Amino acid sequence: MDFTLSEEQQMLRDLCARFRDDYVRPLEPKVLAREAGGGASSLLPEEQAVLDARAKELGLYALDGPEEYGGSNLDAVTMVGVWEEMGQTCVEYYFPPDSPNLRMLMQTCTEEQKVKYLEPYSRGEAISAIAISEPGGGGDPAAMTTRAILDGDEWVINGRKIWISKADKSDFTILMASTDPSKGARGGISAFVVEKDTPGFIIQRRIPMLGGRNTYEIVIDNLRLPKSALLGELGNGFGPMQLRLNVRRVQMGAWCAGKTRYALDLMKDWVKQRKTFGEMLADRQAIQWWIADAEMQLHALRLMVYNTASKVDRGEQARTECSMVKLMGTELAWDTIDKAMQAYGGMGMTRELPLAMMANHVRTMRVYEGPSEVHRMLIARHSLQDRIPGL
Secondary structure, eight states, X not given: OOOOOOXXXXXXXXHHHHHIIIIIGGGHHHHHHHHHTTOOSSOOHHHHHHHXXXXXXXXXXXXXXXXXXXXXXXXXXXHHHHHHHHTSSSSOOOOSSXXXXXXXXXXXOOHHXXXXXXXXXXXTOOOEEEEOOOTTXXXXXXXXXXXXXXXXXXXXXXXXXXXXXXXXTOSEEEEEEESOTTTTTXXXXXXXXXXXXXXXXXXXXXXXXXXXXXXXXXXXXXXXXXXGGEESSTTBOHHHXXXXXXXXXXXXXXXXXXXXXXXXXXXXXHHTTOEETTEEGGGSHHHHHHHHHHHHHHHHHHHHHHHHHHHHHTTOOOHHHHHHHHHHHHHHHHHHHHHHHHHXXXXXXXXXXXXXXXXXXXXXXXXXXXXXXXXXXXXXHHHHTTOOTTO
16 A cells, blocks of 8 residues: 655645644744643634634635535545644644534535535634533443434424533534434434524533633533434434544544654754763663654554545545544553653643643543543454454
């Protein structure tokens, strides 16, 4: 299998790297200082607006959006390079729209929903959120208790959702609910689109997270939606949601490859300058082995991510491979950032370098979109059943 990038793919990757270096990384000191002072690590609206405007000028908007809505219709393999380059910073800026939700909408929207939601979302003119997890629900979306019941021409939904990013600013939320509890994930879960400020969809509280992030808990109290709010087929919300999760996990693997690369580069620059007890850190075997192991594992991760992205593009399930790249990516990035912090010594413990913030971001990645333990369980289950294709 040839993993060589085409000329167009390499040009796009290089453009993303220049955008990151020229416009995103220069914001790191400001973002780090704001987070250290108790503020958010997210970009301020005015900072986001400047980056969005520049990204539009450079043609970096709606990269994997449908061409009929002004997008470039790029495949997942091409997007891996974009995600990896944009992962090489502690400032979280990604070119709109959010690819996983986009892929789910592309697969499920009716013609009316395409005009109302997919078209503006593809152009980067709308923000979306997704509400899957529930308090006490753990990593099993099939066990959700939020219930949707058809009452005449309306759906009535009650329940609670938690760990929802962007709930405060989204124009619409993809809400997962049980429409037939007896069927569970196999025909009993449906997806709905809930527009901002719909009565009964209540942001209950903001939950401060590691690294200056926030998520939200939502109460769903007699939420009434028209029949047209159903997203995709009744009872088949789990399939499109799985596609969304697969795309997110490939994306996370690429992000983590980028963060591993950034941490490695910072560590290598430092150990070639720093002496302890008369000897360069770069000449110490422990440091050399840290770097050698990380370089080797990063090479393997990148090959895995590209291979998995190619399977997603071909329409294969690739669930096991997606679990692998999500698990390996987050744990490799976590370990490499930790080693880089250790190599920096006292300076590595500060909030002046990007390492601590990246560590916080990666630590949350080891839980969301499925915790590491669940992915290990899934990988082992498929392996024991001899169901891993291509291995």
